[in-house]
Amino acid sequence: MSESLHLVLEYLLSPSFFNAALTTLALTVVSMLIGMLIGLPLALLQERRSVFVRLPVLLYLWLFRGTPVLLQIVFVFNVLPLFGVVLSGFASGVLALALNEGAYMAEIFRSGIQAVSPRQRLAGRALGMSSAQVMRLVVLPQALRTVVPPTGNQFMGMLKSSALVSVIAVQDLLLIADQTASANFRYIEALSAAAIYYLIFTTLFMVIQGYIERWVAPRRSSGRRSWSQRLISLTSAQPRSSQ
Amino acid sequence: MTTSTSTSTPAADAMFEVRKLNKSFDQQQWVLDDIDLKLLRGKTTVILGPSGSGKSTLLRCLNLLEEVDSGAIWFDGREITKEGPRGHLLRREISMVFQHYELFPHLSVLENLMIAPIKVLGVARERALEQAMELLAKVRIREKADAYPEQLSGGQQQRVAIARALMMNPKAILFDEPTSALDPEMVKEVLDVMVELAGSGITCVVVTHELGFARRAADRVVLMEGGRIVEESAKEHFFSDQASERTQRFLQQMSH
Ligand SMILES: Nc1ncnc2c1ncn2[C@@H]1O[C@H](COP(=O)(O)OP(=O)(O)OP(=O)(O)O)[C@@H](O)[C@H]1O
Numbered sequence: 001m002s003e004s005l006h007l008v009l010e011y012l013l014s015p016s017f018f019n020a021a022l023t024t025l026a027l028t029v030v031s032m033l034i035g036m037l038i039g040l041p042l043a044l045l046q047e048r049r050s051v052f053v054r055l056p057v058l059l060y061l062w063l064f065r066g067t068p069v070l071l072q073i074v075f076v077f078n079v080l081p082l083f084g085v086v087l088s089g090f091a092s093g094v095l096a097l098a099l100n101e102g103a104y105m106a107e108i109f110r111s112g113i114q115a116v117s118p119r120q121r122l123a124g125r126a127l128g129m130s131s132a133q134v135m136r137l138v139v140l141p142q143a144l145r146t147v148v149p150p151t152g153n154q155f156m157g158m159l160k161s162s163a164l165v166s167v168i169a170v171q172d173l174l175l176i177a178d179q180t181a182s183a184n185f186r187y188i189e190a191l192s193a194a195a196i197y198y199l200i201f202t203t204l205f206m207v208i209q210g211y212i213e214r215w216v217a218p219r220r221s222s223g224r225r226s227w228s229q230r231l232i233s234l235t236s237a238q239p240r241s242s243q
Numbered sequence: 244m245t246t247s248t249s250t251s252t253p254a255a256d257a258m259f260e261v262r263k264l265n266k267s268f269d270q271q272q273w274v275l276d277d278i279d280l281k282l283l284r285g286k287t288t289v290i291l292g293p294s295g296s297g298k299s300t301l302l303r304c305l306n307l308l309e310e311v312d313s314g315a316i317w318f319d320g321r322e323i324t325k326e327g328p329r330g331h332l333l334r335r336e337i338s339m340v341f342q343h344y345e346l347f348p349h350l351s352v353l354e355n356l357m358i359a360p361i362k363v364l365g366v367a368r369e370r371a372l373e374q375a376m377e378l379l380a381k382v383r384i385r386e387k388a389d390a391y392p393e394q395l396s397g398g399q400q401q402r403v404a405i406a407r408a409l410m411m412n413p414k415a416i417l418f419d420e421p422t423s424a425l426d427p428e429m430v431k432e433v434l435d436v437m438v439e440l441a442g443s444g445i446t447c448v449v450v451t452h453e454l455g456f457a458r459r460a461a462d463r464v465v466l467m468e469g470g471r472i473v474e475e476s477a478k479e480h481f482f483s484d485q486a487s488e489r490t491q492r493f494l495q496q497m498s499h
Pocket residue numbers: 268274292293294295296297298299300301
């Protein structure tokens with residue numbers, strides 16, 4: 001038993017597991033960030049009335065939500081080279097995961113935007129704001145509140161989906177654990193070490209999500225911020241904390 | 244579109260002049276039916292009428308928040324119904340106060356006041372802050388400058404909303420039932436601010452059910468019914484027995 005624990009610990013601290021954990025984390029974070037960058041404009045385009053704008057967006061959502069992520073990963077890795085686009089396994093993984101995530105983030109942003117009452121938009125327009133200003137200054141800051149919790153879920157989902165890239169030989173946590181175990185048949189120890197890394201990352205995401213939720217929560221004045229601070233924060237695009 | 248109506252220039256004493264305005268949402272029933280109306284510069288006009296008579300729609304047409312089907316609206320000497328896509332530029336000059344206040348919940352009181360002047364008009368921050376504090380004092384809520392909307396009562400929120408409207412230094416302010424969502428004990432604090440405003444020489448158009456306000460502060464009173472204007476007259480005439488029979492009947496129903 002203690003020998004087992006010792007082996008798990010050894011795996012946890014080994015450079016191969018550590019690097020694999022970093023690969024998994026990088027895959028997750030980079031894919032999520034690109035996915036969010038894809039999702040926001042898709043959500044904004046869906047706000048448009050024109051069918052010619054909305055139809056391509058719907059097609060995108062249909063395609064990426066209607067097929068398995070695994071298929072998309074294998075597709076990017078094997079089909080793009082036929083067209084002369086040769087990407088590393090990592091880049092292929094990020095591309096496929098991000099394109100897929102974009103479709104889900106688009107839906108999350110869209111429902112966040114729709115949760116803001118139309119009367120708030122009207123108030124923005126009545127103040128002379130252009131449609132873009134209404135979106136940027138009135139709608140999106142309020143949509144942020146509804147968007148954070150599901151986005152946290154997506155981060156955790158992505159952490160787990162990222163394991164799928166092991167099929168295209170990216171040296172992520174799962175692949176390393178599997179390779180290590182098949183060398184000496186110590187499956188329990190190798191998989192436990194991988195699981196511990198996953199749990200550490202999940203916990204990290206949860207803590208960060210908690211902070212962000214508090215940050216965007218409905219504001220109450222604390223009395224500690226001076227007007228000048230408020231003025232500075234008003235002109236910067238970032239929402240600011242109430243602490 | 245409206246060749247006969249838009250050729251002649253509007254009267255100089257009119258801030259708004261509405262000519263043969265028609266508006267329908269479903270192509271079947273006119274919500275605004277051939278409206279002709281002149282709203283005088285610097286005066287306060289109160290618009291009365293039963294629910295669904297088109298008061299809010301008329302108000303939203305005046306600042307082009309609604310598209311009109313036909314007819315013309317003149318504002319401050321120019322025909323704004325021709326300005327269509329540049330409506331947001333027009334709305335810098337016309338402010339609006341809503342039934343449900345519509346303060347921005349993610350911004351403090353001060354930020355609610357300053358955001359449009361800074362972002363829309365390009366006013367310098369220091370200047371906007373100065374004006375915001377002046378206006379908050381005017382609506383008697385200066386001590387709440389750093390509070391967030393959800394920490395304020397309805398009456399306080401509506402007074403902040405009025406200050407926010409004034410921040411744009413508008414030529415006219417449109418009020419859509421500004422006291423209808425308020426608890427009775429808060430109506431007075433908001434009406435008092437509005438009465439002051441009405442006396443200050445800014446053009447006010449007020450949709451309300453508060454006959455008391457109309458009696459105190461209105462110069463002219465308009466009665467709407469079914470998308471039409473039933474009566475438009477000076478306050479003294481409107482509330483006298485000289486007013487039309489329909490007006491008198493409406494006022495009787497209101498006081499019950
Ligand atoms: N966006 C809309 N789409 C369709 N119909 C509408 C819309 N806005 C208003 N209407 C209709 O137009 C008519 C006039 O509405 P409006 O809100 O202007 O009346 P109102 O006089 O302000 O009434 P209230 O006193 O209840 O506020 C109503 O029959 C209403 O159902």
